[in-house]
Amino acid sequence: MHNLPIDAVLARVVATIKGKKRLVLGAPPGAGKTTRVPRALMEAETRPNRRVVVLEPRRVAARMAARFVAHELGEQVGQAVGYHVRHDRVASDHTRLLFVTEALLLRQLLADPNLRDVGAVVFDEFH
Numbered sequence: 001m002h003n004l005p006i007d008a009v010l011a012r013v014v015a016t017i018k019g020k021k022r023l024v025l026g027a028p029p030g031a032g033k034t035t036r037v038p039r040a041l042m043e044a045e046t047r048p049n050r051r052v053v054v055l056e057p058r059r060v061a062a063r064m065a066a067r068f069v070a071h072e073l074g075e076q077v078g079q080a081v082g083y084h085v086r087h088d089r090v091a092s093d094h095t096r097l098l099f100v101t102e103a104l105l106l107r108q109l110l111a112d113p114n115l116r117d118v119g120a121v122v123f124d125e126f127h
Contacts, residue, residue: 004032013037014044017120034065035072038122042080042097047119053108054099054122059085061124062099066090069097 006013006027016023027033034054042052056062066083073080082091083099091098100108108115115121 004030004036006032006036010036010040014040014046017041018044018046034061034124035069038097038099039069039072039081041120041122045119050117050119051095052097052120052122053105053115053118054097054124055105056099056101057125059088059101062101063088065124066097066099 013023013025025033025037034056038052038054046052054062054065056065062083062085066077066081070077070079070081075081077083078090078092079094081097081099082095083089084091084104085101086103105121108118
């Protein structure tokens with residue numbers, strides 16, 4: 001695993017989330033926001049036994065980010081890291097980090113407005 005610019009501040013990002021429960025993070029493309037921050041939140045278990053959900057605006061981006069993080073962990077997609085996009089879900093009961101598209105997150109919010117199984121929601125590419 002090679003170092004990315006975001007790695008230098010990951011501990012501070014996780015500490016801020018644990019303390020303040022929200023954070024707006026800006027960094028240039030390629031810094032590691034999409035892959036490293038959600039993984040750090042999952043590994044820190046900011047809310048134990050709950051998933052980290054990452055909102056990705058595009059299906060391809062959700063699939064690719066999940067594959068990249070799973071590969072870095074030495075796992076197959078669907079184990080600790082998975083994705084759920086329209087007509088395609090690769091996840092299990094053991095998935096702790098789930099990349100989803102807007103429609104899937106909206107559906108989850110409608111079914112469970114409190115998101116009881118979710119410990120953190122990361123909005124990626126928020127404009």
